Amino acid sequence: VEMLQRLRQLHDNPYLKDENLTFVSPQYAADLGGASGDVQKQAVESFMAALALCHTVVTERIPGDPPQIEFKAQSPDEAALVATARDCGFTAVGRSGDSLLVNIMGEERSYRILNILEFNSTRKRMSVIVQMPDGTIRLLCKGADTVIYSRLAPGQQRELRDITSQHLETFAQEGLRVLCVAERILDEEFYREWSLKHDVAAAAIVDREEKLDEVAGIIEQDLMLLGGTAIEDRLQDGVPDTISLLADAGIKLWVLTGDKIETAINIGYSCNLLN
Numbered sequence: 640v641e642m643l644q645r646l647r648q649l650h651d652n653p654y655l656k657d658e659n660l661t662f663v664s665p666q667y668a669a670d671l672g673g674a675s676g677d678v679q680k681q682a683v684e685s686f687m688a689a690l691a692l693c694h695t696v697v698t699e700r701i702p703g704d705p706p707q708i709e710f711k712a713q714s715p716d717e718a719a720l721v722a723t724a725r726d727c728g729f730t731a732v733g734r735s736g737d738s739l740l741v742n743i744m745g746e747e748r749s750y751r752i753l754n755i756l757e758f759n760s761t762r763k764r765m766s767v768i769v770q771m772p773d774g775t776i777r778l779l780c781k782g783a784d785t786v787i788y789s790r791l792a793p794g795q796q797r798e799l800r801d802i803t804s805q806h807l808e809t810f811a812q813e814g815l816r817v818l819c820v821a822e823r824i825l826d827e828e829f830y831r832e833w834s835l836k837h838d839v840a841a842a843a844i845v846d847r848e849e850k851l852d853e854v855a856g857i858i859e860q861d862l863m864l865l866g867g868t869a870i871e872d873r874l875q876d877g878v879p880d881t882i883s884l885l886a887d888a889g890i891k892l893w894v895l896t897g898d899k900i901e902t903a904i905n906i907g908y909s910c911n912l913l914n
Contacts, residue, residue: 641665645672650728650744653705662723671727684743686865689820690724691731691741692750693767693779695757698733708732714758716816716870720781739769748772753830754837756855758782759848766859768825776825780859784867784899787819792861803867807899810869814905817869821862833858872906879911886911 643657645668673680696712708730712718721731730742738749751770758765764782771777780787784807791800807817836857840850885892894912896903907913 642668645669646726646728648672652726652728652730652745654708654730654742655726655728656707659722660726661719662726667727682865685822686820687724687727687729688741688743689779689781689822689865690720690868691729691743692739692752692769693765693781693820694721694731695755695765696721696731698731700733716818719870720818720868754834756851756859759852762786762852762855764859766855768830768858776827776830778823778825778858778862779820780822780862781818781820781868784817784819787821787862787864790860790862791821791864796864799864803864807867807869808901810867811899811901812905813869814872814902814909815869816872816902817867817899819867820865822865823858823860823862825858830858872902874910879909883911 642663642665643660645665646652646655649668649672667683670677670679670683694712694717696710696718699709699711701707701709708725710718710721710725710731712721725731728742728744732740732742732747734740734752735749737753738751741748741750749772752767753770753776754766754768756762756766756768762782763786764780766778766780768776768778780790784804788800788804803819807819810817833854837851837854840847840854843850882892892912894903894907894910896906904913
């Protein structure tokens with residue numbers, strides 16, 4: 640109730656359905672309502688803006704009064720993150736050409752998507768390169784904590800890294816799927832040179848995926864950490880019962896997962912793979 644009251648006071652978000660709110664943090668809402676120029680306010684705005692921009696989801700408008708927006712994605716995790724940003728006032732409204740329209744606290748802004756560096760099981764991360772409304776070029780990246788941490792700018796944000804790492808460990812022990820979110824402000828000349836290399840790799844006929852991954856690795860460096868996310872990994876109905884019956888029948892079962900060990904163990908218990 641407090642979370643919803645705070646959010647409504649800041650911005651009467653037409654896309655927020657009260658019963659759908661899954662991210663509950665009155666402290667976040669209080670930080671979002673901080674004084675202009677406040678460091679924490681800027682941090683939470685940057686974090687939610689990154690969730691609203693760094694994705695490949697398709698928006699779907701549902702007619703009504705007011706109209707609602709739902710998200711279709713290959714990964715339910717990705718849809719959940721974009722939906723959370725929407726509920727907090729950072730709504731991905733839709734795409735127009737190579738631009739993504741985002742409603743931020745009632746103000747509609749257009750962001751030009753220059754490149755999407757897609758997720759795969761080798762990279763364990765995805766990035767978008769965005770030209771912001773003020774003309775600056777930013778790389779926004781989200782992925783596995785180990786991958787993101789290895790690509791952060793050396794010697795910076797030590798306290799934030801330690802605190803975020805502790806939070807992610809706690810989330811993983813609770814069986815939640817965790818991701819890190821980071822960004823990098825790109826020099827225009829550097830981006831232009833990199834873009835030429837990316838175009839060459841994208842046009843390759845042989846080993847195209849490997850070349851694209853290699854080029855992506857060049858620009859996904861010296862990142863600044865924005866924060867971490869944790870999502871409940873909900874099982875489909877009947878999964879635990881089915882796995883239990885298969886095990887009782889003497890059938891050996893394996894689960895392959897890229898999650899942290901703590902998360903994998905908790906999922907193993909929740910789906911009756913472990914007892």
